[in-house]
Amino acid sequence: MIDISSIAEPGTPEDLLVRRLDLQQLPRHVAIIMDGNGRWARARGLPRVEGHREGVSAVRESVETAARLELEVLTLFAFSTENWKRPKAEIWALMNLLKEYIRRELQRLVEGNIRLRILGRWRELDPSVVSTLMRGLEATAGCDGMTLNIALNYSSRSEIVDACRRIVSDWAEGRRADIDEATIGRSLSTSGQPDPDLVIRTSGERRLSNFLLWQAAYAEIYVTPCLWPDFACASFLEALVDFQGRQRRFGGLEEGVQGEPEVGPGLAASAAAEGAREPR
Numbered sequence: 614m615i616d617i618s619s620i621a622e623p624g625t626p627e628d629l630l631v632r633r634l635d636l637q638q639l640p641r642h643v644a645i646i647m648d649g650n651g652r653w654a655r656a657r658g659l660p661r662v663e664g665h666r667e668g669v670s671a672v673r674e675s676v677e678t679a680a681r682l683e684l685e686v687l688t689l690f691a692f693s694t695e696n697w698k699r700p701k702a703e704i705w706a707l708m709n710l711l712k713e714y715i716r717r718e719l720q721r722l723v724e725g726n727i728r729l730r731i732l733g734r735w736r737e738l739d740p741s742v743v744s745t746l747m748r749g750l751e752a753t754a755g756c757d758g759m760t761l762n763i764a765l766n767y768s769s770r771s772e773i774v775d776a777c778r779r780i781v782s783d784w785a786e787g788r789r790a791d792i793d794e795a796t797i798g799r800s801l802s803t804s805g806q807p808d809p810d811l812v813i814r815t816s817g818e819r820r821l822s823n824f825l826l827w828q829a830a831y832a833e834i835y836v837t838p839c840l841w842p843d844f845a846c847a848s849f850l851e852a853l854v855d856f857q858g859r860q861r862r863f864g865g866l867e868e869g870v871q872g873e874p875e876v877g878p879g880l881a882a883s884a885a886a887e888g889a890r891e892p893r
């Protein structure tokens with residue numbers, strides 16, 4: 614049972630937003646493309662790294678909000694494979710912020726029963742980052758509340774390539790699973806998790822940027838002009854209110870709407886001949 618008072622003080626804007634939510638119909642998995650740290654810093658005449666530093670507070674607040682709402686999974690896109698094109702000093706600062714976040718928050722994650730999982734080719738990162746991540750993974754391995762996925766050195770296309778390689782090597786060793794959606798889903802780094810229901814992107818950009826392309830096939834996408842360092846609990850709740858106002862059809866029809874009464878044999882046959890293309 615979700616305790617509303619743990620999320621918001623009575624009468625605050627957050628409280629009003631929580632009361633607009635149907636707490637029984639929350640998304641199981643929310644994924645966030647955290648964007649706009651650089652613009653946040655530039656607007657204040659600060660170096661870009663200050664935007665990232667402030668972004669860590671927004672990370673903390675989003676993790677707490679998601680955990681209090683008892684979401685099953687929160688995924689944060691922290692560093693893409695494309696981010697290696699940034700200046701070395703910025704990359705170094707980002708990695709340090711990440712290590713600092715894990716070190717400082719680990720106790721709170723464990724107390725909050727939050728399990729950490731890392732998506733992407735994170736084992737290729739600097740050994741000091743890898744060892745901090747390993748510590749985080751080990752310390753939270755027994756937690757069975759919310760899962761916090763941090764996507765690091767992540768690209769959805771390389772994740773799919775890695776999944777294919779895994780399946781091929783399993784085949785070579787005699788473990789021959791059917792090549793179907795379930796097998797591919799199981800071979801991704803989000804294996805065992807529900808697909809994201811909602812993808813949030815801050816800073817107004819309307820792109821998926823190589824993030825969870827397979828998993829987000831039916832996700833609702835919410836774009837807010839808010840820059841990531843300003844993304845607070847109320848911003849998260851606004852996204853959830855918006856999500857709950859959407860009609861999710863998964864390629865079918867709106868609930869209560871009847872289709873055409875009859876599909877003639879000719880139509881049915883041509884649909885079958887086309888191999889029942891994926892609904893959009």
Ligand code: FPP
Nearest residue numbers: 647648649650651652668669691710711714
């Ligand atoms: C995008 O803003 C943000 C990033 C590339 C990094 C996000 C990282 C953090 C918030 C800090 C560390 C993460 C964790 C999980 C502790 P941008 O720099 O592309 O902004 P811009 O588009 O305005 O330049």
